[in-house]
Amino acid sequence: DTLGGRFDATQAFVGEISDVQMWSHVLTPHDVYSLASCGGHMTGDIIAWTESVVELHGGVTKYPFDPCH
Numbered sequence: 001d002t003l004g005g006r007f008d009a010t011q012a013f014v015g016e017i018s019d020v021q022m023w024s025h026v027l028t029p030h031d032v033y034s035l036a037s038c039g040g041h042m043t044g045d046i047i048a049w050t051e052s053v054v055e056l057h058g059g060v061t062k063y064p065f066d067p068c069h
Contacts, residue, residue, distance in 0.1 A: 018049070018065045018067070019049045019065075019067065020044075020047055020049045021042065021043060021044030021047060021048060021049055022044045022046040022047035023042075023044050023045055023046060024045050024046050027042075038067070038068035
């Protein structure tokens with residue numbers, strides 16, 4: 001794929017996805033452990049998952065999800 005390329009339905013994501021974060025730096029082992037053990041919630045500085053911004057298309061269903069409860 002290329003930036004500005006066209007959509008190819010055979011390459012579309014099919015599955016479940018939640019709480020996507022992306023940082024501009026490598027997280028420390030402590031940060032990763034804290035996230036994995038629900039000791040805190042860090043928000044990515046490049047991509048920050050915000051449910052209010054998520055758009056649903058093509059029959060997608062949105063379910064509540066809280067991995068720490």
